[in-house]
Amino acid sequence: PSSRPDVQTPVKPSACHRWETALSMGGKRQGDARFPVATNQYQGWKGVAGGTVDILTNVEDMQPERFWERFVAPRRPVLIKAHLNDEDWKASSLWTDEYLINSAGDAQLLVEERGENQSFGQGRKTRQSFAQVVRQASSGDESHYLTTQEVGIRDNGLPELYTSPVAGLVNDVPLRPKLLGNLIPHQLNIWMGASRDGSSTGLHMDHHDNLYVLLRGRKRFRLYSPAHALQMHTHGVVAGVHPNGRVVFKSQPATRADGAEEDRVRVWKIQREAEAEVARAEAAVARGDLGAAQQLGDAETRLEEALEEALLYEASMEDLDDYDDSDMDDDDANKSIQRSENRHSTDSEHVDNSHYNPDNFSRVDLTLSETAISKRFPDFPGKEAAMICDISEGEMLYLPAGWFHEVTSFSSKSSRGHMAFNYWMHPPDVLDPKKGFASPYRCSYWSCMWEDGGYESIQKKLPSSQGAAIPNSATYPDNTPTVEDGARHSTKRQRRKTPRHRARANHRRNFLLENVYKPRAHGNFPRLSFMTRVSIPGLLLLDSQ
Numbered sequence: 100p101s102s103r104p105d106v107q108t109p110v111k112p113s114a115c116h117r118w119e120t121a122l123s124m125g126g127k128r129q130g131d132a133r134f135p136v137a138t139n140q141y142q143g144w145k146g147v148a149g150g151t152v153d154i155l156t157n158v159e160d161m162q163p164e165r166f167w168e169r170f171v172a173p174r175r176p177v178l179i180k181a182h183l184n185d186e187d188w189k190a191s192s193l194w195t196d197e198y199l200i201n202s203a204g205d206a207q208l209l210v211e212e213r214g215e216n217q218s219f220g221q222g223r224k225t226r227q228s229f230a231q232v233v234r235q236a237s238s239g240d241e242s243h244y245l246t247t248q249e250v251g252i253r254d255n256g257l258p259e260l261y262t263s264p265v266a267g268l269v270n271d272v273p274l275r276p277k278l279l280g281n282l283i284p285h286q287l288n289i290w291m292g293a294s295r296d297g298s299s300t301g302l303h304m305d306h307h308d309n310l311y312v313l314l315r316g317r318k319r320f321r322l323y324s325p326a327h328a329l330q331m332h333t334h335g336v337v338a339g340v341h342p343n344g345r346v347v348f349k350s351q352p353a354t355r356a357d358g359a360e361e362d363r364v365r366v367w368k369i370q371r372e373a374e375a376e377v378a379r380a381e382a383a384v385a386r387g388d389l390g391a392a393q394q395l396g397d398a399e400t401r402l403e404e405a406l407e408e409a410l411l412y413e414a415s416m417e418d419l420d421d422y423d424d425s426d427m428d429d430d431d432a433n434k435s436i437q438r439s440e441n442r443h444s445t446d447s448e449h450v451d452n453s454h455y456n457p458d459n460f461s462r463v464d465l466t467l468s469e470t471a472i473s474k475r476f477p478d479f480p481g482k483e484a485a486m487i488c489d490i491s492e493g494e495m496l497y498l499p500a501g502w503f504h505e506v507t508s509f510s511s512k513s514s515r516g517h518m519a520f521n522y523w524m525h526p527p528d529v530l531d532p533k534k535g536f537a538s539p540y541r542c543s544y545w546s547c548m549w550e551d552g553g554y555e556s557i558q559k560k561l562p563s564s565q566g567a568a569i570p571n572s573a574t575y576p577d578n579t580p581t582v583e584d585g586a587r588h589s590t591k592r593q594r595r596k597t598p599r600h601r602a603r604a605n606h607r608r609n610f611l612l613e614n615v616y617k618p619r620a621h622g623n624f625p626r627l628s629f630m631t632r633v634s635i636p637g638l639l640l641l642d643s644q
Contacts, residue, residue, distance in 0.1 A: 134339025134347065141325040142342040143174025143499065143530070148484040152176045152322070152496075158184075163280040167536040170497055171280070171308070171527065174344050176322060178488055179495040182312060187273035190520060191493070194271070194314060196233050203267025204230030211244040229264040236293045236516030244292035257552040261287040272520065274554060279310060280536055282524040283545040284554075285358075293516035294508050302331070302461035302505045304346055306358055307523035309498040313490045316517025317509045321465065321485040325501035330478045335458020344501030345526050348458040356528035358500075359544050366409050367544060373402040465505050500526035 146152070153170075155177050160166065161184060170177045182191045209224040210232055225243070232245045250259040261269060265287050275284055285307050292298065302321070325344035328337055335348035341356035353361035380398040383391035463472060469482050485505075490496050492511060498504065508517045527539035540546065 137329060137337055137339055139326065139329055139340040140342050141174075141328070141340050141344050141501070143325070143344055145324045145326045146176075146322070146486045148480070148486075150486050152178055152486060152488045155179045156181075161278055163277055164536050166278055166497075167280050167539075168532045171282070171499070171539075172530045172532045172535050174325075174499040174501075174530070176486075176488065176496065176498050176502060178490065179497065180493075182493060182495060183273070183276050183278060185273040185277050187271075188276070189271040190268070190312070190314060194268070194518075196237055196515070199233050199264075199268070200230045203264040204228060204233070206263030206267060208232065208245060208248055208263060211246055213242055213244070229267075232264075232291055236291050236510075236518070239293050239295065239510065239516070241293050241295070241298065244290075244298070246290060247286070247288045250286060253552070257548065260284055260554060265289055276310065276522060279308075279522070279524055281539050282308060282527060283540075283549050285523040285525055288521050288523070290519045290521070291516060292508060293510045295510055297507045297509050299466070299508075300506045302463055302465055302503055303457075304328070304331070304333075304459050304501055304503045305498075305523070306345065306459070306500055306526075308500050308526050309496075310522040310524070311490070311496045311498065312520045313492055313494055313496075314518045314520060315492055315515050316511045317492065318490045318517065318519070319507045319509075320488040320490065320496065320498075321482075321505040321507075322488060322498075323480060323485055323503040325503075327480050327503065328501065330476075330480060331503050332462045332476050332479065333458060334456040334460050334462060340501065341528070343526050343528055343530060344499055345528075346459070346501050350458055355542070356526065357540050357542065357545060358525050359542070362412060364542060364544050366405070366412050369408060370402075370405045371547075373398070373405040377402050461503065 153175065155161070155170075158181070160169065161179070161181070169175070182188065206229040208227060208229055210227045212223055212225045227243070229245075232243065235243050236245075245264075248262045250262045253259055259266075260274065265272075268289075269287075272287070274287070275282075297319075302323075304325075323331065325340050325346065328340045328346050331337075333348070335350055338347045338349045338351070340346050343356050345354070345356050345358060347354045355361060355364065376398040377395070380391065380395035384395050388394075463476055463479055465472075465482060472479055472482065488496060510516050525540070525545045527535060528541050529535040529539050
């Protein structure tokens with residue numbers, strides 16, 4: 100306070116006040132603050148309407164620096180006429196039916212099941228072992244399809260890079276393929292099914308760079324560049340498109356071009372700076388510097404405030420989810436809750452996914468005629484404007500984040516079905532063809548998450564014969580899997596929360612209060628090595644050492 104009675108010193112708003120202010124603003128997410136009006140800032144390669152993607156056949160072009168310069172930096176899809184040349188890549192030669200079953204056959208999965216006149220993504224999920232999936236695909240069963248599975252959480256609070264069935268096969272693949280240089284992985288997945296005449300995913304986009312490795316069968320990709328994002332008529336309302344093609348929807352919080360949330364990174368930086376300040380103060384106390392004790396006390400107070408900021412931010416995200424449902428009347432809300440509870444029921448072997456339309460999916464049905472599409476969606480670029488890419492067994496496709504694509508899958512001639520393995524990588528936001536390779540991200544957030552998480556040390560944690568079971572719904576309640584190429588990636592912010600979501604939120608808050616916040620309030624300051632939001636949306640854990 101000022102010594103003058105007629106002057107009041109401005110008081111810095113507390114973390115609680117800042118988040119209360121956010122809630123008072125209607126409680127609705129406004130998308131990225133950089134997009135006050137839906138704008139498309141995409142600056143990458145746009146392709147040619149009705150054209151094809153580049154084809155890479157020269158092994159010299161598979162050198163990481165060259166690949167970055169030609170394709171990653173300019174955001175240019177490319178068909179690669181080979182598989183990975185990493186020493187750790189063994190999937191191409193090892194993954195026979197017998198090997199897959201022996202290595203991960205016991206793993207329990209959620210598999211998409213479609214009925215008559217249904218495309219994938221519109222049916223329900225059924226629980227099956229990976230061995231069943233392999234045998235069904237090889238026999239030509241076209242009613243089931245293996246897509247991404249919900250990943251679990253590691254002991255240090257970070258998400259796993261993979262779950263079953265990849266967990267039983269991870270020794271056969273590199274975690275970070277050399278071809279993708281310094282990009283940071285988000286998730287590794289296996290896709291498997293069968294279709295003699297072709298089955299389609301529907302038109303959609305993904306939020307991550309994709310390296311798609313085809314092991315069996317063939318696939319046709321119809322591609323539209325992020326430059327057309329505002330004409331794709333997605334179920335979600337597009338807030339804007341970053342220069343690298345990363346699409347942000349209004350249902351999402353402010354999101355950076357590299358996919359990290361603005362506030363998440365801000366809170367993370369505050370904590371890291373506070374921890375560094377405490378470390379410097381402790382060193383000063385150890386040296387006996389004058390005023391070091393006061394310096395340490397001030398630093399510990401700022402660190403405590405940083406933890407409070409993190410806790411209240413997480414709580415505010417839960418509260419905003421509540422506000423997101425405020426425009427539903429009671430009848431609609433009750434129906435929504437019932438549908439969600441049916442989808443997440445742990446008493447049934449099936450999960451209903453028929454009422455869920457993700458933000459990143461287009462409402463345009465490419466199976467309709469050009470006339471029918473143009474009549475309903477006059478500004479849609481048209482079916483003929485799509486770029487076509489046909490992928491055969493033994494080839495790969497690199498597809499940057501934000502590129503809209505419809506994938507049609509066909510079984511191999513030997514009736515072994517179709518199977519692919521893919522890497523999702525956090526999209527780079529430094530697109531300089533020369534300088535960006537060494538440091539593809541403006542912020543060190545994803546790099547620090549990778550280093551602090553110790554992911555390189557987890558690759559050999561499972562014997563090749565062991566496959567982890569599907570995460571228990573009571574532990575990982577947001578357990579709705581996805582379909583081909585991340586098409587229907589499930590986030591709780593895109594649907595009404597169930598009681599299980601609320602239980603998880605309470606568990607997270609209690610963890611922070613009991614293990615971090617209360618101990619610090621009583622003078623116990625455990626050192627924190629990192630803080631991150633994991634891929635089960637909204638989960639925040641602090642690792643104490």
